[in-house]
Amino acid sequence: MENQNNKKTTVIAALVENKPGVLHSVSNMFRRRGFNIESITVGQTEQKGVARMTITVSGDEKTLEQITKQMNKLIDVIKVNQLEPDSIVTRELALVKISVPDVKSRSDIINCVEVFRGRVVDVSPESLMVEITGTPDKVDAFLNLMRTYGIIELARTGLTALSRGIKSIRIDE
Amino acid sequence: MATVKMNGANALLESLERQGVKHVFGILGGAILPVYDALCTHPKIRHILARHEQGAAHAADGYARASGQPGVCFATSGPGATNLVTGIANAYMDSSPIIALTGQVPSIAKNSSYMIGRDAFQEADIIGITTPITKYNCQLSSVAEIPNTINTAFYIATTGRPGPVLIDFPKNIQTDTANVEFTSHIDIRGYNPTINPHPLQIRKAAECLAEAERPIILAGGGVITANAADELLTVAELLLAPVATTFMGKGAFPEIHPLSVGTIGMHGNPLANRLLLEADVMLAVGTRFSDRATGNLDTFCPEARKIHIDIDAAEIGKNIDVDIPIVADAKKALSALYERLIKQAKRKPDNPWMKRLEEARAQLNPPNENKEFKPKSLLQILRKLLPESAIVTTEVGQNQMWSALYFKALKPRTFISSGGLGTMGFGFPAAIGAKTACPDRVVVDIAGDGSFIMTEQELACSVIEEIPVTVIVLNNGVLGMVAQWQRMFYKRRYMAVKLGTYPDFVKLAESYGAQGFRVTSIPEFEKAVQTAIKSKVTTVIDVPISMEEDVVPMIPPGCGLNQQVGDY
Numbered sequence: 001m002e003n004q005n006n007k008k009t010t011v012i013a014a015l016v017e018n019k020p021g022v023l024h025s026v027s028n029m030f031r032r033r034g035f036n037i038e039s040i041t042v043g044q045t046e047q048k049g050v051a052r053m054t055i056t057v058s059g060d061e062k063t064l065e066q067i068t069k070q071m072n073k074l075i076d077v078i079k080v081n082q083l084e085p086d087s088i089v090t091r092e093l094a095l096v097k098i099s100v101p102d103v104k105s106r107s108d109i110i111n112c113v114e115v116f117r118g119r120v121v122d123v124s125p126e127s128l129m130v131e132i133t134g135t136p137d138k139v140d141a142f143l144n145l146m147r148t149y150g151i152i153e154l155a156r157t158g159l160t161a162l163s164r165g166i167k168s169i170r171i172d173e
Numbered sequence: 174m175a176t177v178k179m180n181g182a183n184a185l186l187e188s189l190e191r192q193g194v195k196h197v198f199g200i201l202g203g204a205i206l207p208v209y210d211a212l213c214t215h216p217k218i219r220h221i222l223a224r225h226e227q228g229a230a231h232a233a234d235g236y237a238r239a240s241g242q243p244g245v246c247f248a249t250s251g252p253g254a255t256n257l258v259t260g261i262a263n264a265y266m267d268s269s270p271i272i273a274l275t276g277q278v279p280s281i282a283k284n285s286s287y288m289i290g291r292d293a294f295q296e297a298d299i300i301g302i303t304t305p306i307t308k309y310n311c312q313l314s315s316v317a318e319i320p321n322t323i324n325t326a327f328y329i330a331t332t333g334r335p336g337p338v339l340i341d342f343p344k345n346i347q348t349d350t351a352n353v354e355f356t357s358h359i360d361i362r363g364y365n366p367t368i369n370p371h372p373l374q375i376r377k378a379a380e381c382l383a384e385a386e387r388p389i390i391l392a393g394g395g396v397i398t399a400n401a402a403d404e405l406l407t408v409a410e411l412l413l414a415p416v417a418t419t420f421m422g423k424g425a426f427p428e429i430h431p432l433s434v435g436t437i438g439m440h441g442n443p444l445a446n447r448l449l450l451e452a453d454v455m456l457a458v459g460t461r462f463s464d465r466a467t468g469n470l471d472t473f474c475p476e477a478r479k480i481h482i483d484i485d486a487a488e489i490g491k492n493i494d495v496d497i498p499i500v501a502d503a504k505k506a507l508s509a510l511y512e513r514l515i516k517q518a519k520r521k522p523d524n525p526w527m528k529r530l531e532e533a534r535a536q537l538n539p540p541n542e543n544k545e546f547k548p549k550s551l552l553q554i555l556r557k558l559l560p561e562s563a564i565v566t567t568e569v570g571q572n573q574m575w576s577a578l579y580f581k582a583l584k585p586r587t588f589i590s591s592g593g594l595g596t597m598g599f600g601f602p603a604a605i606g607a608k609t610a611c612p613d614r615v616v617v618d619i620a621g622d623g624s625f626i627m628t629e630q631e632l633a634c635s636v637i638e639e640i641p642v643t644v645i646v647l648n649n650g651v652l653g654m655v656a657q658w659q660r661m662f663y664k665r666r667y668m669a670v671k672l673g674t675y676p677d678f679v680k681l682a683e684s685y686g687a688q689g690f691r692v693t694s695i696p697e698f699e700k701a702v703q704t705a706i707k708s709k710v711t712t713v714i715d716v717p718i719s720m721e722e723d724v725v726p727m728i729p730p731g732c733g734l735n736q737q738v739g740d741y
Contacts, residue, residue, distance in 0.1 A: 016363075017363060021300065021304075021311075024301065024304060025304050028304050028305055029305070032305045062490065065490060066487065066490075066491060069486050069487035069491075070487050072486070072487070073485070073487055074363070075308070075309045075329060075361070075363050076363055077363050078362055078363040079363075
């Protein structure tokens with residue numbers, strides 16, 4: 001995931017206090033220091049009172065180090081990990097509403113959905129809604145195909161990720 | 174543990190008392206009235222009424238820097254809170270532990286609906302506003318949580334890399350009553366500063382320093398914060414390393430010591446800037462390598478191996494790359510380093526690097542023979558007039574840089590100035606704060622006319638609260654530092670820098686009940702200072718100087734430490 005400017009895309013997983021204002025202080029730190037968030041997802045975890053933020057960022061080695069350190073400085077951030085790109089599972093979910101001009105298109109779209117292992121979740125005379133899950137690349141590939149029919153509306157969750165194996169990020173370690 | 178039934182305002186003050194708070198600077202207003210009412214029954218806490226909330230915040234900051242204890246300031250909601258913002262940002266940039274407590278509109282109104290978020294009268298989102306300029310902030314949501322929140326606030330403000338903490342206190346929580354339990358318990362899992370240095374890193378640093386032929390120490394404000402001046406002195410004397418300080422590090426090392434070379438940076442001592450560039454190993458302690466200190470980074474000691482001790486891991490590698498990083502408290506790290514260094518062979522005092530130091534000192538810091546009525550001589554004379562223990566604050570601009578160059582700081586916490594934010598108007602309220610913390614010591618604000626008028630209303634506070642300080646106004650009738658830049662870099666096209674001859678500082682002082690002197694010669698200056706520092710009332714000494722007077726030497730913006738122009 002490295003390009004010519006030595007920029008890498010990295011997934012940061014952070015355990016944070018599950019209380020109001022924490023997302024603000026994290027996103028505000030990114031804004032003020034000129035770091036760019038490509039995507040962010042936040043949700044509860046298996047640990048009480050702890051939320052997990054999965055943040056996709058890009059930057060050179062130094063920038064990524066600073067991001068991790070500056071996040072660690074925030075009091076309500078409990079733990080920060082840069083996930084190893086080679087040993088993580090990443091997923092993104094998209095809901096996409098596609099226009100269906102005719103019956104042939106409808107069956108073509110449904111075929112594509114099957115190939116991508118998506119699901120049709122809503123049908124109307126002129127549209128289909130599809131749920132698609134996978135790596136961001138896979139979601140992009142599906143969406144590119146659907147552009148030929150016409151995307152009416154699109155909602156993507158942004159990337160979430162876990163590292164493989166028995167290891168986990170816990171606050172008590 | 175037993176619980177006590179009380180309202181939120183009393184729970185707050187009880188918690189502050191338990192933290193040892195004896196002074197609070199502030200201004201009240203509608204949304205903090207219950208707290209002020211409770212102050213009537215807490216005589217152990219002295220409230221000092223500022224005349225603008227910015228003054229209260231700077232006073233708390235000055236209090237903290239002079240004493241090492243956290244400074245506390247109060248303000249009401251809305252404009253009261255926003256007026257604190259400059260003071261909080263200033264404390265944040267200079268890592269000063271202050272606790273700001275702001276009133277807030279009720280979180281629940283009588284009809285059980287929220288007032289917060291409804292744009293109520295004097296409502297401001299002070300949590301949102303101060304998030305990027307506080308180490309931590311939070312809004313209280315119940316009376317029961319007050320003791321723990323206050324303990325946590327003080328712990329965060331004063332440990333690790335210190336910084337300001339703001340607590341927003343909705344009015345309904347101030348008046349609500351609950352059973353409150355006071356414990357020293359602190360519940361905080363996302364904060365655990367690294368205090369002890371890694372032994373391997375200390376070993377590497379000691380080996381690197383032992384091999385050095387031309388070692389130099391760069392001491393920053395972190396040395397003062399960590400109370401590590403004694404450890405710094407022992408390491409420096411053992412290594413026979415010249416000691417340069419950053420502007421914020423002024424006072425960390427006695428500037429009359431034979432190893433002292435002064436401050437580095439844009440208006441640094443040429444001796445410090447020169448020797449830093451000649452060194453082969455740099456031991457940097459408690460500094461963040463600010464742009465004003467380093468100049469152009471491409472020419473900042475590219476050859477030297479760099480050891481960087483800092484308690485804030487994020488400062489390591491942020492501005493410059495280092496060879497040996499040590500994340501630790503400066504006092505602990507310097508002690509550990511000393512323990513290792515003492516086992517190694519001692520350096521001979523007649524080594525070439527020490528000869529170079531003396532030769533460079535003679536060339537770059539010649540003694541000042543002519544005693545003109547100019548800032549350089551006046552500040553050198555001032556040093557002789559003040560006791561060693563005197564605390565000096567400065568405003569921001571030329572007065573500050575002249576002070577950095579020519580007023581020698583001898584002890585930690587005796588030179589207090591706004592380094593990072595460069596806040597004009599800081600020095601005078603900070604002096605009031607320092608005098609409050611250290612009532613037995615002489616406190617002097619070295620000011621410029623432009624800065625002083627930004628917070629001069631605190632003369633009322635200082636006179637009425639009987640906190641006497643001395644203000645020396647180097648009065649050139651212009652916003653001097655920007656006038657100098659317009660002179661040097663904008664072809665002398667002056668725009669918006671002339672302040673004229675108003676106010677008359679003697680009359681201004683007298684109108685507040687303070688003492689005012691105007692001096693136009695060195696003997697008059699000496700007499701005025703001697704009178705002022707013995708006075709029981711605040712004194713303003715107006716010192717008219719030429720508006721053409723530049724602060725030199727100087728490194729033009731964008732240039733490196735090797736491109737300094739002008740003589741010391």
